Each structure stands twice: as C-alpha cells, then as structure tokens.
Amino acid sequence: MMRFMLPLVAFLVMAIFLFAGLSLNPRQVPSPLIDKPAPEFTMQQLHNPEMILDSKDNLGKVWLLNVWASWCVACRDEHPLLVQVANAGIVPVYGLNYKDERDTAIQWLRQFGDPYTVSVVDPEGRVGIDYGVYGVPETYVIDKQGIIRHKQIGPVTVKSLQEKILPLVKELQRKS
C-alpha cells in the first residue's frame, strides 16, 4: 500500500503547488504602496497648463487615480467603464496622463470621452515612478486620509469594478 501511496501523495503535492504557482499572474506584482500614503504631487493640468492640481486638495474625499495614455491600447478597453463610473457620480476619477503628448491626449479624450474630473500631465513619468507605475493602465483607490487602499494593474473590468473597486469605494466613503 505504502508503495503506491507515497508517489501518489508526492505527485498530488507537486500538482497543487504547480497549479497554484502557474495560475498566478506574474504581471500582478503586489504593490508595496497599499495602505501607505499616496505620494504627493503638484502637477500641471492637461487642459489648462497654467493650472495646477495639488494632491492634498483631494484629502477628505475618496477618489480614483487612473494612469492613462493615448498610446496605451488597453486604456481604450477600460475607458467606457470609467466614463460610466464618472457619469454615475459614484466617485471622482482623476487622470494621470503618463508619458504622453498634450495635443494627442486631448484629442484622444475628445474621441473616447473624458471621465476625468481633472487630468494632470506626467510627460517624463516621474510621478509614475513615485506611484510604482509599470503597466499602463493602472488605477488607484485613495481614501479620505490620502491612503492608497487598492491598486488595479491593467485595465479596469466590469468584474474588478463590481467585485473590488466599487464595494471598496462605498465602504471607504462611509468611513469618516
């Protein structure tokens, strides 16, 4: 009996480890910034270059920071969802226009719709580095105290909105 049980058990253990290990997405690198204060920034706005957005102005409200670019193809997939969220007035969405050209970016928003309360420009990706951005699009959920509570790497999907982002936003909004 042992003769067959031992290899069987060894095989099952291996199979479980491989199944768990291989079904992980290596692109989803856990961010060390979760539950840490969102890096502060004061940045030029996309539509009004003479205007500045200070991240401290957003203290006291829950907000989404969406990193996007006109060259980013996956951004087009998630864009209609962001427009819906913004139009429904559930939570303000701020855009971080990452390593992009101002004119192309404005043109892109005109074409696909503009869900952003304000978009700021990060042409050299410096604020992106502070936020640990490596795969556009990325979306951060930031609470009233300015703490990052969630990071979505890659495009927002209906599933991720319904299961994670929106419930989290509601919960954070209830807290003082």
Place this chain on the structure above:
Amino acid sequence: MRRLDHFSLMAVLFLVVMMSPQISFAIGKEAPLVAADPIIEARMLRLSEDLRCLVCQNESIAESRADFSNDLRREIREQIKANKTDEEILEFMVERYGDFVLYDPPLKATTFFLWFGPLFLLVIGSIVLMFILKRRRIQVEEVPELSETERKQAEALMSLEEIENIKTDVSLEKTDVDLSVENNTEKEVLSGKDKGNKE
C-alpha cells in the same frame, strides 16, 4: 558606366541595411546609453544589474530597452548625481516597486521559502535516498543462506549449463577438436567441484 551605377546602388543598399538597427534606435526613443560622466554611468550600471525590469521581467534594468527601464536608469543617474548612497537608491526602488524589483531579495518571513525551499527539498531528497539505499542493503543481506545440499545442487545445475553452452558453441564451429575441448571443460568442472567441496 552602367555597371558602376549598379555597383554603387548595391553599396548604398548594403550600407542602408547595415545601418538599419541604428536608424530604428534613432526612431525609437532610446535614451543615450552613456552619460557624460563614465563614473556615474558605471555605478548606475552596477546598481541596475541587480534590479528587475517589471515590464520585461526576465531582464535587468541594465539590459532592458523598455521605456520603463530607461526611466529608471535616468532616475538612478539623477540620484547618483544627488549624492545618494547605493542603499538609499535601492531603498527608493523597493519603496515603489516592492522586493520583487530586487534580483537579490532580502531574507524575510515572506521570502523564507524562496531562500530555504531548495535546501529543504535537498534535505528531504537525501533522507528519502538514504531510506531507499538502506532498504536495498537489507534486501541484499536478507538473501537466505543455502544449505550444503542446495549449494551442491545449484553448482551441478550451473556446471551442466556451462557444459551445454560450450557444447553448442563448439558444435557451431564444427571442428574436429570437439572432444578435447569437451574434456578440458569437464576437467575444469571437476576441479571447480573440488573447490566447492573444500569450502
């Protein structure tokens, strides 16, 4: 004249083909590989060899041509110019991208298995191997001793077999020396038997 034109056209084409990598680099936004200061550049390269490019995960920041790596190389250069220590620069990267960005991750509770998992497997493997070898040795030692009569029987059987083998070998050769060979082997068999008896 016509031939010369042909030749120069080929030469131009050849040059274009040879230079095309450089041309494509110029079109793609490749950051200059060498900064003005070679000392800074050497330090930047040394640091970035230990950092993982998160976009192309099996390349280091030093090797990668991804935009992401260009940005981080620029960041490292700037921090070196700002007199940051190596530790401070690596700390900066870990704060933003996590331990995953390091090719040489620190020993922590979460990385314990990463560091000691292989050692753990080696120990388990050695124990299993020792167990198997021990069992095999017992199996070998446990072969039952033959009694005197059994041994004689076995030897008789084996010598019979030998004789038969030789017979068939010789008969295949079909020579006249058949008998002498057979006699020899019989003698050998007999002397072998004697030895067996003495023991």
